[in-house]
Amino acid sequence: MRDPGIALDEAAPDTRARAVEVRLTQMGLGLARRFGDGVGGRLADRVLRVLSDRHPRAFTALRDMPEAHLLIDPVDAPAAVLLRVGPRLALRVCDRDGPAHVAVDAAVRGPCARLLDLLEGRIDGDALFFRRELVIEGDTALILALRNTLDGEDMDLFADMATAAGPLRHALPLARRHAGRMLDLLGIARRAAPPPLRWGMVALERRLGGKPQGS
Template sequence: MFGHAPEIPVFPSPLTAPLRLAPLAPMGLALTLIARRLIARHPGLIARLGDYGDARFAIDPTDLPLTLLMHPHPTHTRITLHRRPPEADARIAGPLAGLLGLVHGAYDGDALFFSRDLVIEGDTSAALALRNAIDDAELDLGAEIAGLSGPLRAVLSPLIAAAGRVTGVALTRVEGGMA
């Protein structure tokens, strides 16, 4: 019925130390700008959320010392970072590699959920609407971020792809199926 959940890489704890000390506001602003660019390039994302277009989603990478609070909007999407999971309509939690793998089509969300690698709390209908919107958009966050780098794109794109191969983390869209 559901695919087997793969072994998901976990972000090494020593590498998270800088995130414990880093100021959250500048990182949140950068993520907000990236999210707004994504929505401008994929306007169907917000429309696909339907009744949940104004929901607040806590995205909680459990192997990082921060949580993203995403409030989607056609023109005013906002992402803020928090040290603890903030109040939200839906919370989606799992290892960063699992969350990125869901976005990039590398992992079967049902398999991750039933294996408890992915936890959904709050309004599960809102979380499902977000998942469906992201699936339909076929996002490639690596390509989007490389696209922001202007002339450095030619260098950054292969570096992102190589980092994905070395770490086993889906940093770009996976063509042809899920793990």
């Protein structure tokens, strides 16, 4: 009935831009984790609200699902996220073992770049399972449902966040346009920066991470 395949590389965004996005995602997760449940939780709520407003079909479908918890674990990032589907749809940053008090129904673990592909529906539904770089645990149907639902959208996490109101509006398109340079600069700056500059970079990371300002 269904047949294996692999994802189409041509469907992936510019690899340099993706590398920036991966870096930003890793930073965002790290920051949200450090901020703790209060601020980090507000950040996650914000991401979910923006995506939900922009993709009502998919998010209605996710709310129509029976309640279940899906752990999405980017193994190359400092933290994981827990997605609760169902009427009480929610997103939370957590440890990669999942929150202690929640029974996780399914987990998908893999490099950040692959998981962004998953979120944006860039990985083919079947192909998801063939890449050994993604590890799938627990309820396979839950993961497939999420993948299929997201594939029905033309979702682009960073573009969506960028066009939404907030501090990312200007930072992200710029980051994308200058993806290559940005990546190099971040890398060089991180390695070479003297302490005061490093402090400045934390501020930049904060801005890019979308920490709510006075909201």
